[in-house]
Amino acid sequence: MNPRHFRIVALDVPSDDEKKQWFFQRYIKQLPKPGELVLFDRSWYNRAVLEPVNNFCTRAEYDRFMEQVNDFERMLIDANTYLIKLYFSISKATQAKRFEEIKSNPLKRWKMTPVDEQAQSLWDEYTRYKTKMFAKTNTDITPWHIINADKKSAARLNAIAHIIQVLPYTQ
Numbered sequence: 001m002n003p004r005h006f007r008i009v010a011l012d013v014p015s016d017d018e019k020k021q022w023f024f025q026r027y028i029k030q031l032p033k034p035g036e037l038v039l040f041d042r043s044w045y046n047r048a049v050l051e052p053v054n055n056f057c058t059r060a061e062y063d064r065f066m067e068q069v070n071d072f073e074r075m076l077i078d079a080n081t082y083l084i085k086l087y088f089s090i091s092k093a094t095q096a097k098r099f100e101e102i103k104s105n106p107l108k109r110w111k112m113t114p115v116d117e118q119a120q121s122l123w124d125e126y127t128r129y130k131t132k133m134f135a136k137t138n139t140d141i142t143p144w145h146i147i148n149a150d151k152k153s154a155a156r157l158n159a160i161a162h163i164i165q166v167l168p169y170t171q
Helices: 016-020 059-078 092-104 114-119 123-137 152-166
Strands: 006-009 037-040 085-089 144-148
Touching: 059 123, 085 152, 092 114, 144 152
Parallel strands: 006 037, 085 144
Antiparallel strands: none
């Protein structure tokens, strides 16, 4: 794939200005141009799971997101944007093992965040919000594709295969 037509977006914590804007605004700026592929390393769905569990958003912000997200995604589809929602699912045991590997490797320790440090103890709360997210946002127009990610290499291949299957392209 030509790297000029491919980007990965991993947004940082919103700035003070971004916090005052419509929630989806910071993502709209990152959407693909025609012929471009953009992968979001995490997406607006942080608002559905990570943010409420860690008290990074208010209940009203969470509720507003859950009410708007399907309409937002429908607008993207109506504008001829392909939206593929992938959820990489790992087991609690695999997460614990990966975190231990990260903590014990001096080259990877930087990856561990305070949010990660609490993830195992908040597992059930994450699961509760994840279940609510799927129930509300797994639609016919923008379905979720859940990938077992306990084995990273297999998960990556499954993601690539799904993207290739969904996107129309000519060789």
